[in-house]
Amino acid sequence: MTNFGRSLNFSQVVSLSQLPDELRAIYDAEVGNVVNSLRRLGARGRDLEDLTQEVFVRAFQQLPSFDRTRAIRPWLFGIAFRVMAEARRHSWKLRTAGGAEAPEEVTDPGATPERAAEIAQTRRLVLELLEELSPERRAVFVMYELNGDSMTEIAGALGIPLFTAYSRLRVARAQFAALVRERDPSLGGAGSGGKDDSK
Amino acid sequence: MSDSNLELPPLDADVEALLRIERDRPSVGGAQAERMWRAIALELGAVAIPGAAQASPASHLLPRLRGRIEVGGTGIGKLMLLKALPWMAVSLAVGSIGGFVAGHRVTGPRASLAPVLKQREAVERVGPAAVPELAPLAPPVEPPRPATTAPIVLGPAAPSPHGRRKQTARSDDHLAEEEALLGQAESALRAGNWSTALAEIDAYDRRYPTGELAEEAAWLGVRACQRGCDVASTQSRLLDFRRRFPTSPLGKSSGD
Numbered sequence: 001m002t003n004f005g006r007s008l009n010f011s012q013v014v015s016l017s018q019l020p021d022e023l024r025a026i027y028d029a030e031v032g033n034v035v036n037s038l039r040r041l042g043a044r045g046r047d048l049e050d051l052t053q054e055v056f057v058r059a060f061q062q063l064p065s066f067d068r069t070r071a072i073r074p075w076l077f078g079i080a081f082r083v084m085a086e087a088r089r090h091s092w093k094l095r096t097a098g099g100a101e102a103p104e105e106v107t108d109p110g111a112t113p114e115r116a117a118e119i120a121q122t123r124r125l126v127l128e129l130l131e132e133l134s135p136e137r138r139a140v141f142v143m144y145e146l147n148g149d150s151m152t153e154i155a156g157a158l159g160i161p162l163f164t165a166y167s168r169l170r171v172a173r174a175q176f177a178a179l180v181r182e183r184d185p186s187l188g189g190a191g192s193g194g195k196d197d198s199k
Numbered sequence: 200m201s202d203s204n205l206e207l208p209p210l211d212a213d214v215e216a217l218l219r220i221e222r223d224r225p226s227v228g229g230a231q232a233e234r235m236w237r238a239i240a241l242e243l244g245a246v247a248i249p250g251a252a253q254a255s256p257a258s259h260l261l262p263r264l265r266g267r268i269e270v271g272g273t274g275i276g277k278l279m280l281l282k283a284l285p286w287m288a289v290s291l292a293v294g295s296i297g298g299f300v301a302g303h304r305v306t307g308p309r310a311s312l313a314p315v316l317k318q319r320e321a322v323e324r325v326g327p328a329a330v331p332e333l334a335p336l337a338p339p340v341e342p343p344r345p346a347t348t349a350p351i352v353l354g355p356a357a358p359s360p361h362g363r364r365k366q367t368a369r370s371d372d373h374l375a376e377e378e379a380l381l382g383q384a385e386s387a388l389r390a391g392n393w394s395t396a397l398a399e400i401d402a403y404d405r406r407y408p409t410g411e412l413a414e415e416a417a418w419l420g421v422r423a424c425q426r427g428c429d430v431a432s433t434q435s436r437l438l439d440f441r442r443r444f445p446t447s448p449l450g451k452s453s454g455d
Contacts (some may be wrong), residue, residue, distance in 0.1 A: 031227060031235065031236075049234075049235055053242065061243075146221055146222050148222075161389075166415075167415050170415075171374055171411060175374075177211055177214050
């Protein structure tokens with residue numbers, strides 16, 4: 001479990017059952033998205049579990065000041081992005097090997113072993129390609145293309161102007177399509193970056 | 200992907216198919232989710248949730264926890280002092296230094312992480328037994344899944360990636376420079392320096408007439424001109440923008 005400089009205070013220890021039901025409900029609903037978002041942002045192995053816990057700890061601490069009219073999922077992504085950025089700034093050696101306690105990748109139920117392997121290979125490839133994007137572009141790309149957030153939500157969650165979010169997405173899309181083409185020139189053809197042909 | 204502000208062109212079908220498979224990635228398993236929840240709960244208990252009750256039914260455990268940690272620390276200190284004594288007997292000078300170092304290690308400030316881990320281990324040891332009323336784990340929530348698609352399995356990398364990588368790296372440098380230039384222009388515009396912003400945009404246009412962000416640059420020019428240019432100049436920039444980028448979603452957004 002990550003610490004980030006906090007210290008424990010035994011006078012504040014509460015039992016698990018004292019945590020408000022709302023927190024548990026939020027956790028149950030969002031833990032999968034947070035884990036997948038962190039994975040797409042570059043967390044692997046045991047770090048994935050540690051960082052997921054850190055995201056929820058921060059989120060629950062900040063919950064009283066959270067604007068309830070906003071969607072919670074992009075807000076959690078914003079926290080996840082900052083947690084990842086902090087982890088990188090602290091020069092963590094983000095582990096790539098899956099540790100014993102790393103969240104398991106649940107396979108799709110009903111898929112044949114061959115198909116499951118193909119799906120897993122494709123997902124690994126997407127994560128590899130995402131690694132090539134800068135953290136800022138990657139965050140916008142993941143939010144829009146994979147998590148389905150709107151540009152307004154993305155700008156709000158990442159604390160950037162809408163214009164900047166849009167620019168980053170355009171560049172990230174073009175770069176991602178180029179990376180796909182680089183892997184296999186027959187894929188990722190024209191039109192993927194939304195570049196205007198009239199120029 | 201829909202957006203209330205901007206409509207973006209669809210991705211290439213192959214790229215979209217790749218992303219769709221990643222989008223359908225399942226959630227974490229129940230055991231992992233429960234383990235993480237327990238760790239979060241412990242962490243939250245330790246850092247206090249705003250608005251959460253401070254008086255705890257588990258408070259009767261605190262003396263026990265404190266006692267364990269206190270006794271453990273004292274025991275280690277005694278042991279280290281005993282180990283230091285023979286050295287002090289052999290040589291007063293060396294022994295003094297050793298004693299000082301050992302003493303400092305015993306009585307000096309603890310490393311920040313050690314007590315945290317020790318306390319956490321103690322809480323973990325007594326936690327589940329002390330909390331029999333722990334709510335059962337809810338089943339993991341999985342997002343609704345669209346119809347599955349055949350996965351795309353890519354072949355090996357392109358035969359001559361070296362040259363291509365060089366090209367990509369160069370393109371990345373250009374993009375970074377373009378972003379930096381436009382970032383300066385945007386900052387100037389936000390600060391109210393529309394003329395500086397226009398100068399930055401003109402510099403961008405001279406340097407990257409067909410750049411990746413030419414569309415954004417042109418629209419930023421329109422916005423900058425709206426702040427301070429005369430009407431004719433603004434209209435001229437706007438018409439030029441629409442002529443060059445007739446399908447651009449920029450300019451159709453209310454929030455931009």
